Amino acid sequence: xxxxAEIFSQGEEIVSGQTVDTNAAWLSQKLVQMGFxxxxxxxxxxxxxxxKNLLQDISLRADxxxxxxxxxxxxxxxxxxxxxxxxxxxxxxxxxxLEQITQYxxxxxxxxxxxxxxxxxxxxxxxxxxxxxGTAPGFSVQHNRCWFVFVPGVPYEMKHMFDAHIAKxxxxxxxxxxxxxxxxxxxxxxxxDLQEKLNTTALPDSVQLSFRAAVDEVQTKLIxxxxxxxxxxxxxVNQLAENIGDYIFAIDGLDGHQGDLVEVISxxxxxxxxxxxxxxxxxxxxxxxxxxxxxxxxxxxxxxSLQQQTENQPIAEYKDIALGIAQNIQQQxxxxxxxxxLYAGNAEQFxxxxxxxxxxxxxxxxxxxxxxxxxxxxSKARKQNQAAIYSLDLLRRFLQNKTL
Amino acid sequence: xxxxAEIFSQGEEIVSGQTVDTNAAWLSQKLVQMGFxxxxxxxxxxxxxxxKNLLQDISLRADxxxxxxxxxxxxxxxxxxxxxxxxxxxxxxxxxxLEQITQYxxxxxxxxxxxxxxxxxxxxxxxxxxxxxGTAPGFSVQHNRCWFVFVPGVPYEMKHMFDAHIAKxxxxxxxxxxxxxxxxxxxxxxxxDLQEKLNTTALPDSVQLSFRAAVDEVQTKLIxxxxxxxxxxxxxVNQLAENIGDYIFAIDGLDGHQGDLVEVISxxxxxxxxxxxxxxxxxxxxxxxxxxxxxxxxxxxxxxSLQQQTENQPIAEYKDIALGIAQNIQQQxxxxxxxxxLYAGNAEQFxxxxxxxxxxxxxxxxxxxxxxxxxxxxSKARKQNQAAIYSLDLLRRFLQNKTL
Numbered sequence: 001x002x003x004x005a006e007i008f009s010q011g012e013e014i015v016s017g018q019t020v021d022t023n024a025a026w027l028s029q030k031l032v033q034m035g036f037x038x039x040x041x042x043x044x045x046x047x048x049x050x051x052k053n054l055l056q057d058i059s060l061r062a063d064x065x066x067x068x069x070x071x072x073x074x075x076x077x078x079x080x081x082x083x084x085x086x087x088x089x090x091x092x093x094x095x096x097x098l099e100q101i102t103q104y105x106x107x108x109x110x111x112x113x114x115x116x117x118x119x120x121x122x123x124x125x126x127x128x129x130x131x132x133x134g135t136a137p138g139f140s141v142q143h144n145r146c147w148f149v150f151v152p153g154v155p156y157e158m159k160h161m162f163d164a165h166i167a168k169x170x171x172x173x174x175x176x177x178x179x180x181x182x183x184x185x186x187x188x189x190x191x192x193d194l195q196e197k198l199n200t201t202a203l204p205d206s207v208q209l210s211f212r213a214a215v216d217e218v219q220t221k222l223i224x225x226x227x228x229x230x231x232x233x234x235x236x237v238n239q240l241a242e243n244i245g246d247y248i249f250a251i252d253g254l255d256g257h258q259g260d261l262v263e264v265i266s267x268x269x270x271x272x273x274x275x276x277x278x279x280x281x282x283x284x285x286x287x288x289x290x291x292x293x294x295x296x297x298x299x300x301x302x303x304x305s306l307q308q309q310t311e312n313q314p315i316a317e318y319k320d321i322a323l324g325i326a327q328n329i330q331q332q333x334x335x336x337x338x339x340x341x342l343y344a345g346n347a348e349q350f351x352x353x354x355x356x357x358x359x360x361x362x363x364x365x366x367x368x369x370x371x372x373x374x375x376x377x378x379s380k381a382r383k384q385n386q387a388a389i390y391s392l393d394l395l396r397r398f399l400q401n402k403t404l
Numbered sequence: 405x406x407x408x409a410e411i412f413s414q415g416e417e418i419v420s421g422q423t424v425d426t427n428a429a430w431l432s433q434k435l436v437q438m439g440f441x442x443x444x445x446x447x448x449x450x451x452x453x454x455x456k457n458l459l460q461d462i463s464l465r466a467d468x469x470x471x472x473x474x475x476x477x478x479x480x481x482x483x484x485x486x487x488x489x490x491x492x493x494x495x496x497x498x499x500x501x502l503e504q505i506t507q508y509x510x511x512x513x514x515x516x517x518x519x520x521x522x523x524x525x526x527x528x529x530x531x532x533x534x535x536x537x538g539t540a541p542g543f544s545v546q547h548n549r550c551w552f553v554f555v556p557g558v559p560y561e562m563k564h565m566f567d568a569h570i571a572k573x574x575x576x577x578x579x580x581x582x583x584x585x586x587x588x589x590x591x592x593x594x595x596x597d598l599q600e601k602l603n604t605t606a607l608p609d610s611v612q613l614s615f616r617a618a619v620d621e622v623q624t625k626l627i628x629x630x631x632x633x634x635x636x637x638x639x640x641v642n643q644l645a646e647n648i649g650d651y652i653f654a655i656d657g658l659d660g661h662q663g664d665l666v667e668v669i670s671x672x673x674x675x676x677x678x679x680x681x682x683x684x685x686x687x688x689x690x691x692x693x694x695x696x697x698x699x700x701x702x703x704x705x706x707x708x709s710l711q712q713q714t715e716n717q718p719i720a721e722y723k724d725i726a727l728g729i730a731q732n733i734q735q736q737x738x739x740x741x742x743x744x745x746l747y748a749g750n751a752e753q754f755x756x757x758x759x760x761x762x763x764x765x766x767x768x769x770x771x772x773x774x775x776x777x778x779x780x781x782x783s784k785a786r787k788q789n790q791a792a793i794y795s796l797d798l799l800r801r802f803l804q805n806k807t808l
Contacts, residue, residue: 017432028421043445073596288689
């Protein structure tokens with residue numbers, strides 16, 4: 001028996017194309033992992049009739065619908081009203097929700113305006129879903145065949161609410177069997193190359209393979225059926241990981257959750273009791289920014305003049321230049337590790353997306369020096385981000401004792 | 405008279421969340437700019453019944469539907485068959501399309517397999533849309549009220565086909581008039597407060613008002629009908645901008661495009677021939693990172709020790725402390741402007757999302773010193789981002805001669 005789910009996104013900014021609806025894909029992945037069959041995504045704007053008709057249609061054909069958006073304080077946020085009218089469940093004040101909203105504003109020492117009161121009214125019989133990450137609480141309600149869950153459209157709030165409250169509610173309410181999701185997380189290798197490396201491996205029928213390119217990493221995703229044997233799962237994952245090699249910085253889902261590149265680095269820095277200073281060029285502060293609130297990061301410096309001094313030097317001399325800078329910083333800060341980033345390119349090469357440059361990273365450690373060299377191409381935002389990731393990956397490989 | 409459009413995306417990879425549907429937003433923007441009112445996006449997987457039902461529904465409620473995906477050569481590509489069955493228009497071989505597909509393969513010296521022949525069959529009465537960028541041609545066909553346009557789901561092919569063939573076809577077929585979109589872009593004020601400030605202004609019928617909270621700003625969006633008088637447009641925009649006040653950093657769509665906060669700052673820095681050094685604490689490199697590749701940013705420094713030295717000082721002394729730091733940096737770098745960021749909070753206050761701290765920003769300028777104070781709360785990523793935006797906004801207000 002399939003349990004049919006749909007995703008419904010509300011917002012003028014979505015139907016008019018100002019915002020790409022990333023919520024729908026995120027929620028679908030979560031639901032598929034839990035064992036639901038997602039059959040449809042719909043998005044409509046802030047039009048009461050359209051909203052009411054769509055809610056009614058969905059209530060007759062799906063078992064579950066996650067609805068995002070339309071819960072804000074402004075007059076164009078119509079979801080609760082549409083639910084009330086479409087399902088004949090009049091809006092009622094939820095005093096706990098009102099209390100939460102009032103507190104949200106008093107914590108922030110901001111004045112609560114009347115329109116925020118609106119966010120504490122839910123359709124009769126609805127269950128409140130707490131939102132510790134913003135002003136608008138969500139709610140869930142049954143109508144006809146379908147269990148509807150309403151959450152804000154702000155991805156940050158929506159994702160936290162799903163993980164903290166909604167996922168549990170759904171597993172209690174529906175008898176779905178989750179597959180086992182295992183994610184091989186890699187840096188420094190593209191989707192096509194990954195696929196090429198995995199082509200030779202025959203996969204068992206019980207596993208589904210997909211790839212996902214995120215901003216900071218590429219993920220190889222394996223979903224095993226709920227009844228797949230653990231020995232087979234482990235063998236398959238290890239085989240694929242071996243084929244991909246040291247590009248992999250973490251495997252999630254096999255022995256817990258290892259996290260993203262900075263989380264992996266952070267755990268290793270703490271275990272190995274290291275601290276770090278950084279000299280940035282191409283990433284211009286973004287490397288430090290990615291390590292936000294990590295106590296092992298002692299300092300980070302960006303100086304435009306450093307780039308101007310080095311960009312015309314032959315790349316063969318980058319190692320000596322970077323080592324000199326690293327030793328200076330180590331003397332000043334007294335840190336265990338110093339990461340220095342240089343790049344062989346001028347302003348035009350940085351700005352123009354079809355031009356590339358060579359990124360050089362050097363890490364000074366108590367055991368000596370390691371370094372790496374990578375070619376980077378793309379828009380300036382992409383070049384900046386790749387530079388931050390590649391330099392951090394040199395640190396990760398050192399901490400994990402991987403080949404450099 | 406509104407001309408109603410919908411977007412329909414087909415593909416298992418979309419409903420299961422493996423792919424974010426960026427086509428729908430891209431197409432919607434194009435259609436809205438042309439004067440269509442986009443009312444709904446729908447996505448379904450590769451299921452014949454779901455496809456047929458959805459096509460039938462759309463044919464009764466929209467004037468135009470752009471459909472992406474499902475035109476490939478494999479058995480799970482069912483769009484043409486669904487159209488044929490749902491609209492009772494049997495599939496017929498288009499010999500020109502077959503010739504194009506055959507040529508595509510012979511040019512590339514690749515073998516054409518039987519399943520590619522399938523792509524040359526269109527529903528009776530359909531018009532072929534040439535695809536010079538891939539194997540699958542598109543087609544368009546009328547059913548009930550709606551003109552359907554079918555294109556491949558590969559963004560690269562779809563976009564080229566829309567710009568080269570479809571846009572022209574649509575302007576010939578529909579008498580739509582493009583509206584005027586004006587965006588008031590603000591920082592430091594929430595959606596609800598914005599609405600409160602605008603409540604008193606009576607808006608003309610020819611304008612539609614909406615709000616959008618992005619990561620770095622809140623946008624107030626006005627869409628005027630194509631025939632709105634320019635004097636009225638200007639008067640309305642100016643009235644709303646005055647009510648919102650100095651939170652507004654840019655107005656897009658009235659006299660061209662002013663861009664985001666960093667773009668606005670960058671233009672002013674260049675006009676006023678200033679350069680800048682930054683000392684970051686709470687934003688930890690993110691302020692510099694947001695100013696990527698701007699030649700007026702001379703240096704940015706983050707030092708953990710600075711926070712440790714200042715977090716226990718009374719906030720009344722922050723101005724003197726920050727000024728001392730700024731003067732030191734100015735002596736070292738010789739820059740016109742120095743921006744120093746401090747915050748009154750410890751590591752716990754930074755990490756815990758329900759705890760807040762006071763952000764203090766100071767800007768040393770040739771005309772003296774300006775400074776600002778803001779309370780910041782939320783996850784550590786949000787605190788970091790807000791800190792970067794609020795400090796940069798102090799610079800923006802100085803450059804624009806706004807109240808501080």
